[in-house]
Amino acid sequence: MVTPTRVHLHTLALLLLVVHPSQPVCVDVPSATDAVLGKSMMLTCIFCMRREELKAKTRVDWYYMPTNDKDIPKTHIYKYENDAPVALDGPFKGRLTWSGSQDLQDVSIQILNVTFNDSGVYECHMVREFQFFIPSVYTMKNITLKVKEKASEDPAALYSEIMMYVLLVFLTLWLLVEMVYCYRKISKSDEQAQDTAY
Structure with missing residues (x-):
């Protein structure tokens, strides 16, 4: 079975061969x-x-x-x-x-x-x-x-900044949910290990 990490390493190696770093x-x-x-x-x-x-x-x-x-x-x-x-x-x-x-x-x-x-x-x-x-x-x-006379507001830059903050909040919440999920899973496996020990 090919792991995702191995796939990423193969892709990176292929990119390095195709795009020479010195060019x-x-x-x-x-x-x-x-x-x-x-x-x-x-x-x-x-x-x-x-x-x-x-x-x-x-x-x-x-x-x-x-x-x-x-x-x-x-x-x-x-x-x-x-x-x-x-x-x-x-x-x-x-x-x-x-x-x-x-x-x-x-x-x-x-x-x-x-x-x-x-x-x-x-x-x-x-x-x-x-x-x-x-x-x-x-x-x-x-x-x-x-x-x-003055720099005008760039709407694209403002939109990008708003999207960056939205993405940051979303990723933080997703990380929090993942941590809670992992904590519950570990707690559940610990409880099952204790039950089987008795």
């Missing part, structure tokens, strides 16, 4: 779009690599437009080139920091001390160039940022 897992998540005045804001930009892209030379360019109007020229605000992040002159000088990963799958930047003037459209451009005959890979993402 980083990349998940492409969208950026948050609501910033709070005076706080810092992460502009998340992730481009997951395929295996053949691991040895590519990567260049990243960030652009900013105050509105979504295509007639207004965009401003080049940040770049990552030759393994070095560089903040460019302009409205964000001294307020942008690199928050990307070492393998350049995450090429995010952070805005410090957000102002109302930071509202607008941000473009994240990424080019991966290969040494041999593989064509370059180019991708781009848009992030429309809105700056608010």
